[in-house]
Amino acid sequence: MEEKTKEQAILDAAEQEFLEKGFEAAKTTSIASLAGVNHAMLHYYYRTKENLFNKIFEKKLGIVRDSLFVFFDDPQLPFLEKVQRSVEGHFDFLKANPGLPRFVINELIFKPKRLSQVEETIRKIGKISLQRMAAEIDAEVKRGTITPIEPVHLLIDIATLNVFVFVAMPLLNIFAVETFGSEERFLEARKKENVEIIMRRLKVMNNE
Amino acid sequence: MEEKTKEQAILDAAEQEFLEKGFEAAKTTSIASLAGVNHAMLHYYYRTKENLFNKIFEKKLGIVRDSLFVFFDDPQLPFLEKVQRSVEGHFDFLKANPGLPRFVINELIFKPKRLSQVEETIRKIGKISLQRMAAEIDAEVKRGTITPIEPVHLLIDIATLNVFVFVAMPLLNIFAVETFGSEERFLEARKKENVEIIMRRLKVMNNE
Amino acid sequence: MEEKTKEQAILDAAEQEFLEKGFEAAKTTSIASLAGVNHAMLHYYYRTKENLFNKIFEKKLGIVRDSLFVFFDDPQLPFLEKVQRSVEGHFDFLKANPGLPRFVINELIFKPKRLSQVEETIRKIGKISLQRMAAEIDAEVKRGTITPIEPVHLLIDIATLNVFVFVAMPLLNIFAVETFGSEERFLEARKKENVEIIMRRLKVMNNE
Amino acid sequence: MEEKTKEQAILDAAEQEFLEKGFEAAKTTSIASLAGVNHAMLHYYYRTKENLFNKIFEKKLGIVRDSLFVFFDDPQLPFLEKVQRSVEGHFDFLKANPGLPRFVINELIFKPKRLSQVEETIRKIGKISLQRMAAEIDAEVKRGTITPIEPVHLLIDIATLNVFVFVAMPLLNIFAVETFGSEERFLEARKKENVEIIMRRLKVMNNE
DNA sequence: TATGAATGAGCCTTCATTCAT
DNA sequence: AATGAATGAAGGCTCATTCAT
Numbered sequence: 001m002e003e004k005t006k007e008q009a010i011l012d013a014a015e016q017e018f019l020e021k022g023f024e025a026a027k028t029t030s031i032a033s034l035a036g037v038n039h040a041m042l043h044y045y046y047r048t049k050e051n052l053f054n055k056i057f058e059k060k061l062g063i064v065r066d067s068l069f070v071f072f073d074d075p076q077l078p079f080l081e082k083v084q085r086s087v088e089g090h091f092d093f094l095k096a097n098p099g100l101p102r103f104v105i106n107e108l109i110f111k112p113k114r115l116s117q118v119e120e121t122i123r124k125i126g127k128i129s130l131q132r133m134a135a136e137i138d139a140e141v142k143r144g145t146i147t148p149i150e151p152v153h154l155l156i157d158i159a160t161l162n163v164f165v166f167v168a169m170p171l172l173n174i175f176a177v178e179t180f181g182s183e184e185r186f187l188e189a190r191k192k193e194n195v196e197i198i199m200r201r202l203k204v205m206n207n208e
Numbered sequence: 209m210e211e212k213t214k215e216q217a218i219l220d221a222a223e224q225e226f227l228e229k230g231f232e233a234a235k236t237t238s239i240a241s242l243a244g245v246n247h248a249m250l251h252y253y254y255r256t257k258e259n260l261f262n263k264i265f266e267k268k269l270g271i272v273r274d275s276l277f278v279f280f281d282d283p284q285l286p287f288l289e290k291v292q293r294s295v296e297g298h299f300d301f302l303k304a305n306p307g308l309p310r311f312v313i314n315e316l317i318f319k320p321k322r323l324s325q326v327e328e329t330i331r332k333i334g335k336i337s338l339q340r341m342a343a344e345i346d347a348e349v350k351r352g353t354i355t356p357i358e359p360v361h362l363l364i365d366i367a368t369l370n371v372f373v374f375v376a377m378p379l380l381n382i383f384a385v386e387t388f389g390s391e392e393r394f395l396e397a398r399k400k401e402n403v404e405i406i407m408r409r410l411k412v413m414n415n416e
Numbered sequence: 417m418e419e420k421t422k423e424q425a426i427l428d429a430a431e432q433e434f435l436e437k438g439f440e441a442a443k444t445t446s447i448a449s450l451a452g453v454n455h456a457m458l459h460y461y462y463r464t465k466e467n468l469f470n471k472i473f474e475k476k477l478g479i480v481r482d483s484l485f486v487f488f489d490d491p492q493l494p495f496l497e498k499v500q501r502s503v504e505g506h507f508d509f510l511k512a513n514p515g516l517p518r519f520v521i522n523e524l525i526f527k528p529k530r531l532s533q534v535e536e537t538i539r540k541i542g543k544i545s546l547q548r549m550a551a552e553i554d555a556e557v558k559r560g561t562i563t564p565i566e567p568v569h570l571l572i573d574i575a576t577l578n579v580f581v582f583v584a585m586p587l588l589n590i591f592a593v594e595t596f597g598s599e600e601r602f603l604e605a606r607k608k609e610n611v612e613i614i615m616r617r618l619k620v621m622n623n624e
Numbered sequence: 625m626e627e628k629t630k631e632q633a634i635l636d637a638a639e640q641e642f643l644e645k646g647f648e649a650a651k652t653t654s655i656a657s658l659a660g661v662n663h664a665m666l667h668y669y670y671r672t673k674e675n676l677f678n679k680i681f682e683k684k685l686g687i688v689r690d691s692l693f694v695f696f697d698d699p700q701l702p703f704l705e706k707v708q709r710s711v712e713g714h715f716d717f718l719k720a721n722p723g724l725p726r727f728v729i730n731e732l733i734f735k736p737k738r739l740s741q742v743e744e745t746i747r748k749i750g751k752i753s754l755q756r757m758a759a760e761i762d763a764e765v766k767r768g769t770i771t772p773i774e775p776v777h778l779l780i781d782i783a784t785l786n787v788f789v790f791v792a793m794p795l796l797n798i799f800a801v802e803t804f805g806s807e808e809r810f811l812e813a814r815k816k817e818n819v820e821i822i823m824r825r826l827k828v829m830n831n832e
Numbered sequence: 833t834a835t836g837a838a839t840g841a842g843c844c845t846t847c848a849t850t851c852a853t
Numbered sequence: 854a855a856t857g858a859a860t861g862a863a864g865g866c867t868c869a870t871t872c873a874t
Contacts, residue, residue, distance in 0.1 A: 123383075174334065179358075201409075464845080539798050576792075584729075668835095
C-alpha cells in the first residue's frame with residue numbers, strides 16, 4: 001500500500017481544518033499534528049499559513065465555480081430539463097462536498113479582502129453565464145413555455161435553495177431526523193422540493 | 209440625560225463587536241475600548257469572554273426565533289396573505305438587522321457546542337410552529353386553495369430565500385449594482401421575487 | 417529607597433542589551449529577564465521590539481549629535497583653543513558613554529534603513545556646522561595662525577581619532593595595560609595624543 | 625575551464641555572506657543557495673555555521689594583520705618615506721577590501737569570545753612590530769629628523785585614520801558627494817589628508 | 833558525495849484573564 | 854467599582870542541524 005507523502009498529508013489535514021474551522025480558528029499546530037508531522041514541516045513545505053490556505057481556497061473556489069453551470073452547457077436539452085438537471089446536479093455536488101458552502105461563505109463572502117481578490121473573475125464568469133441564460137429565457141418566454149424571470153433571480157433562487165440546505169444542515173438536523181427518518185431521506189425530499197419550487201417558478205400558470 | 213451604565217456600555221460594545229467579527233475574532237480589549245471602559249472592568253462584570261458572548265447570543269437568538277412566525281399568529285388573515293406577509297415581514301426584519309444572519313450562521317450553525325446549548329429550545333418551538341402550520345395547510349389543501357406541501361419545507365423555503373440574500377449580500381453586490389442600479393433597488397426586486405416564488409409554490413396550477 | 421518602575425527597568429535593560437548586542441542579536445526575552453519582568457510586560461509597555469529599540473536609538477542619537485559641537489559655539493575662545501577643547505570634550509564624552517560608538521556604528525552606519533531615516537537631519541546639522549567652521553578657519557588662515565584645511569577633513573580627523581579609541585578598546589586593551597599600566601592611563605595618554613596630532617595638523621610649520 | 629569544487633564554492637559564498645551581514649545575520653541557507661549547493665552539503669563539509677565562519681575569519685585576519693606592516697619591512701627606505709608608504713599602502717588595501725573593516729570590527733572587536741581566541745597571536749605580532757618601530761623611531765629622534773612619539777600611538781593614529789574612513793563611509797557619503805563631487809574624489813582627498821596629518825605629527829616644528 | 837526531509841529549540845507577539853491597590 | 858499592571862499559554866514562524874537514503 002502506498003504511503004501518503006507528508007506534503008500531501010499536510011494539504012489534506014489543512015483542507016479538513018480550514019473547512020471545519022475557517023482561517024483564523026485553524027491552527028498550524030493542529031494541522032501539523034492532524035497530518036502527523038512536525039510543526040515545522042508545515043512551514044517547510046508551505047512557508048506560511050496564508051500560503052497553505054490559499055492552496056486550499058483556490059482549489060475549492062474552482063470547484064464551486066464550475067458546479068452551477070455544468071448542465072446549462074448542453075445544447076441538446078430542452079430548457080426546463082436543463083434547469084431541472086442543474087438544480088439536481090448542483091444539489092448532488094453540494095451533497096458530495098458538504099463542508100464547502102460553509103467554507104466559501106466564511107472565507108469568501110464574509111472576508112472583504114478575499115472577495116476582492118476574486119471579484120473580477122466572478123464578475124466575468126457571472127456576466128457570461130447570465131447573458132447566456134437571458135437569451136435562452138427570452139426565447140422560451142416568447143414561445144410561451146415559461147413565465148418571465150430575471151436571470152439573476154433564477155440563479156439566486158437555485159443557488160440559495162440548494163446551498164442553504166447544506167449550510168443549515170446542523171440546524172435542520174434537529175427536525176430532519178424525526179420528520180423524515182434520517183438525514184439521507186430528508187435530503188432526498190429536500191432535493192425534490194427544490195426542483196419543485198424552481199419548476200413552479202418557471203411554469204406558466206392558469207391565469208397567465 | 210441618562211448616562212449609560214458601564215455594564216450596559218460593555219454589553220452594547222460587545223454586541224457590535226461580536227456581530228461584526230464573530231466570537232474568535234472579537235477581542236475583549238476592543239470591546240472594552242469601544243465601550244470606553246477599562247479592560248479589566250469587562251471581566252469584573254462578565255468574568256469571561258464566553259460569558260459575555262452568551263449574553264449577546266441568547267438575546268439575538270430570541271429575536272431571530274420570533275421573527276419568522278409573527279404573522280402566522282394572526283387568525284384574521286387568509287392563509288396565502290399570512291404567508292405573503294410572513295415572507296415580507298421576515299425580509300424586512302432581516303434588512304433591518306443585516307449583521308444578524310451572518311452572526312447566527314457563524315455562531316449557531318457552525319459551532320456544534322453552541323447549537324447543542326439551544327437545541328432543545330429550538331426543537332420545542334419548531335414543533336409547535338410546524339404543527340400549527342400543518343393544520344392550516346391541511347385545511348387549505350382540502351379547500352383546494354393551495355397545493356400540498358410539507359410544512360417544514362415551506363418554512364425552509366421561506367427562511368432560506370430570505371436569509372441567504374443577506375448572507376450573500378457582499379457577493380451579490382458584484383452584480384446587484386450594475387443590474388439593478390443600487391443595492392436598495394436590488395433588495396426591493398429580490399423581496400418581490402421571494403414573494404413570487406413562494407406564492408407560486410403554493411398556488412394551484414393548470415394541470416393539478 | 418525608591419523602587420524603579422518596571423517600565424523604566426525594561427527601558428534600562430533594553431538599553432544595555434541593545435548597546436551590547438545590537439538590534440538583531442538582542443532578544444526580548446533577555447531584556448525582560450534582565451529587567452526582572454515577565455516577557456509579556458515588555459510588549460505591554462512597548463508593543464514591539466522595534467518600538468522599544470527606537471526609543472533607545474533616538475535618545476542615543478540626540479546625545480551623539482550634540483557631543484561634537486558644544487565647544488565650537490563659544491565665541492570667546494581663540495580658535496585653536498576651541499579645537500583643543502572640542503577634542504578633549506568629545507573624548508571625555510565618549511569615555512563617559514563607552515558603549516555608544518559601537519552602537520551607533522552598528523545600527524546607524526551599518527544599516528541603510530536606519531541611516532536613511534535620519535539622513536536629512538544629519539545633512540542639515542552637518543551643513544550648518546561645516547559652514548560655521550569654514551568661516552572661522554578662513555579667518556584664521558588669513559591671519560596666518562593656522563595652516564589651511566578643508567573643514568570636513570578636520571571634523572573627520574577629530575571624530576575618527578576620538579571615536580575609534582573607544583570602538584577598538586577591546587583590541588587596544590591587549591597592549592594598553594602592559595604599555596601604559598592601566599586602561600585609565602592609556603586613555604589619558606591617548607587623549608593627549610589626539611590633541612597633539614590635531615594641533616600639529618593645524619599649526620603653521622617651519623617651511624610654510 | 626576548471627569547475628570550482630563545491631567545498632570551495634561554499635567557502636566563497638560564506639565569505640561574501642559573512643562579510644556582508646556578519647555572523648548572526650548570515651543564514652546557512654543563503655550561503656548554500658548562493659553557492660549553488662544543497663543546504664545540507666554545507667554541514668557535511670563544515671559541520672557547523674561557527675566552524676565555517678572561523679575558516680573565513682582566520683583567513684581575513686591574516687590578511688588584515690599583514691596589511692599594516694608591509695612597508696616597514698623595507699630596510700632601504702628612509703623612515704618618513706616608510707611611514708608615508710605605509711599609510712598609503714594601508715589605505716589602498718582597505719579601499720580594495722571595503723567590507724573588511726566592518727567585518728573585523730563586528731566580529732573581532734565587538735565579540736569578546738572571538739577576540740580572546742586570537743588575543744595571544746595579536747599580542748605577539750604586535751609586540752614584535754612595536755619593538756621594531758620603537759628602535760627606528762628612537763634612532764630618528766636622536767638624529768633630529770622626527771619628533772618623539774610613542775610607537776603604539778603612531779600605529780593607532782595610522783590605523784584609526786585609515787580604517788575609519790571605510791567604516792564610516794555610508795555616513796560620510798552624505799557629505800562626500802556634494803563636497804567632493806564623488807566618492808572616488810573624496811577618497812583621494814582623504815588619503816592625502818591622512819598622509820598629511822601623520823607626516824605633520826612626525827615632523828619637527830618651529831619651536832621644537 | 834549528495835539531497836530532500838525532518839526536527840527541536842527559540843523568537844516575537846497576542847490575548848484572555850487575574851492581581852493588587 | 855475601578856484600574857494599571859502582570860501573567861501564562863499559545864500561535865506563527867525561522868533556522869541550524871541531523872537523518873535516511
